Amino acid sequence: xxxxxxxxxxxxxPAEAATxxxxxxxxxxxxxxxxxxxxxxxxxxxxAARANANIASIAYHFGGKQGLREACARAVAMRLKTxxxxxxxxxxxxxxxDAALRILEAGLKAFAHFIITRPEARNIAxxxxxxxxxxxxxxxxxxxxxxxxxxxxLCELLGVATGRDPKSPTIKLAAxxxxxxxxxxxxxxxxxxxxxxxxxxxPDEADDILALIVGNLRxxxxxxxxxxx
Amino acid sequence: xxxxxxxxxxxxxPAEAATxxxxxxxxxxxxxxxxxxxxxxxxxxxxAARANANIASIAYHFGGKQGLREACARAVAMRLKTxxxxxxxxxxxxxxxDAALRILEAGLKAFAHFIITRPEARNIAxxxxxxxxxxxxxxxxxxxxxxxxxxxxLCELLGVATGRDPKSPTIKLAAxxxxxxxxxxxxxxxxxxxxxxxxxxxPDEADDILALIVGNLRxxxxxxxxxxx
DNA sequence: GTCTATAAACAGATAGAC
DNA sequence: GTCTATCTGTTTATAGAC
Numbered sequence: 500x501x502x503x504x505x506x507x508x509x510x511x512x513p514a515e516a517a518t519x520x521x522x523x524x525x526x527x528x529x530x531x532x533x534x535x536x537x538x539x540x541x542x543x544x545x546x547a548a549r550a551n552a553n554i555a556s557i558a559y560h561f562g563g564k565q566g567l568r569e570a571c572a573r574a575v576a577m578r579l580k581t582x583x584x585x586x587x588x589x590x591x592x593x594x595x596x597d598a599a600l601r602i603l604e605a606g607l608k609a610f611a612h613f614i615i616t617r618p619e620a621r622n623i624a625x626x627x628x629x630x631x632x633x634x635x636x637x638x639x640x641x642x643x644x645x646x647x648x649x650x651x652x653l654c655e656l657l658g659v660a661t662g663r664d665p666k667s668p669t670i671k672l673a674a675x676x677x678x679x680x681x682x683x684x685x686x687x688x689x690x691x692x693x694x695x696x697x698x699x700x701x702p703d704e705a706d707d708i709l710a711l712i713v714g715n716l717r718x719x720x721x722x723x724x725x726x727x728x
Numbered sequence: 729x730x731x732x733x734x735x736x737x738x739x740x741x742p743a744e745a746a747t748x749x750x751x752x753x754x755x756x757x758x759x760x761x762x763x764x765x766x767x768x769x770x771x772x773x774x775x776a777a778r779a780n781a782n783i784a785s786i787a788y789h790f791g792g793k794q795g796l797r798e799a800c801a802r803a804v805a806m807r808l809k810t811x812x813x814x815x816x817x818x819x820x821x822x823x824x825x826d827a828a829l830r831i832l833e834a835g836l837k838a839f840a841h842f843i844i845t846r847p848e849a850r851n852i853a854x855x856x857x858x859x860x861x862x863x864x865x866x867x868x869x870x871x872x873x874x875x876x877x878x879x880x881x882l883c884e885l886l887g888v889a890t891g892r893d894p895k896s897p898t899i900k901l902a903a904x905x906x907x908x909x910x911x912x913x914x915x916x917x918x919x920x921x922x923x924x925x926x927x928x929x930x931p932d933e934a935d936d937i938l939a940l941i942v943g944n945l946r947x948x949x950x951x952x953x954x955x956x957x
Numbered sequence: 958g959t960c961t962a963t964a965a966a967c968a969g970a971t972a973g974a975c
Numbered sequence: 976g977t978c979t980a981t982c983t984g985t986t987t988a989t990a991g992a993c
Contacts (some may be wrong), residue, residue, distance in 0.1 A: 772969060
């Protein structure tokens with residue numbers, strides 16, 4: 500046991516231990532495991548082992564396993580909000596329909612590219628989907644911090660692009676169908692790989708998917724454009 | 729303990745016990761709990777309690793918890809295949825593009841209506857999504873029995889409707905985006921309810937969603953129709 | 958802040974009576 | 976086929992040394 504103690508000391512400098520390094524490592528490890536196998540299926544021992552931390556450190560830093568879950572939700576919401584924010588939330592809402600469509604396309608591409616191609620997105624998406632499944636404090640956090648602001652902006656852009664009311668049910672539901680198409684390729688990835696005879700979803704395969712989804716966006720806008728076109 | 733024994737006897741007639749009544753009750757209870765909380769988060773004791781069966785009956789009938797999981801996958805695949813089969817698989821593939829589109833619309837409506845409005849669909853969809861997440865024997869079963877045949881037929885219909893090759897990447901991927909849109913409204917239901925200010929997704933709300941998804945299907949076919957239109 | 962050691966509850970599986 | 980009782984291992988949480 501003194502041998503293990505020494506090994507742990509080698510891995511971690513005093514400076515790392517002084518900052519929130521262990522905290523971050525725990526959240527990172529938990530996110531991977533919660534996403535991969537689910538919250539209940541993951542033991543605190545596994546998390547601690549992957550984070551090179553002690554089991555008791557979870558209780559110390561987060562109060563318990565549940566606290567770690569909420570810390571993960573917060574981390575994911577921030578991460579995705581930053582990502583989508585750069586593409587969607589940062590821009591002003593243009594008055595021109597074509598300009599709005601271009602921003603939508605760019606945002607959709609950025610989001611879809613991250614979700615579909617990035618390896619980290621696997622666990623992030625899986626974790627999110629599990630948490631979003633049922634009401635609770637974690638869902639409230641994700642909704643308020645991420646879903647609500649992004650969806651609202653998406654509707655505003657769709658509104659300008661089509662010339663319709665951003666608050667109409669059609670526009671609001673359409674924003675969900677866009678998200679649904681992207682998310683499906685992450686959730687149903689194994690099925691997609693089998694059916695498409697793909698070994699992986701690399702840049703080429705992602706381009707095919709992006710082209711289709713952007714095409715669907717354009718087709719929706721085209722089909723739902725009101726009067727002033 | 730003899731009192732409990734007597735109570736169990738009252739609940740179950742000898743005829744029920746003779747048939748696979750307990751088996752069915754166990755699968756039914758497990759499906760609800762696996763869908764609701766996930767496989768690992770569900771204890772065999774909970775399942776047995778909900779099914780009004782004994783804990784040991786799971787090992788007796790299914791060999792263990794894992795066997796029960798596979799029995800659930802089989803039951804769900806059969807159920808959905810029957811549902812979708814009536815709308816999609818039963819019909820001949822028409823040569824006429826408009827006829828193909830009509831069958832597609834009817835099938836999409838039937839599927840979406842079930843997934844979105846039926847209470848049982850909640851746990852069925854949640855269970856499926858969890859199992860579809862990662863490779864394994866359960867996924868193979870669901871893929872071979874349900875996803876592959878349904879997707880193939882969907883592509884054939886989309887092929888006729890657009891005049892394109894049913895085996896082209898665009899058509900195959902488009903079939904996934906259709907499924908993705910529907911599934912999203914089950915998975916993200918809580919978020920949709922919040923954002924739409926709906927208390928529930930009843931007939932009226934489902935009609936709104938169905939109209940949008942069918943509209944997206946039409947827009948896709950319109951935008952991707954090849955030469956011969 | 959990090960560690961070991963342990964408590965207290967609970968998991969899935971099974972033996973054997975009926 | 977169904978039941979009780981129990982075995983064996985694992986879980987989260989925590990007390991207390993360092």
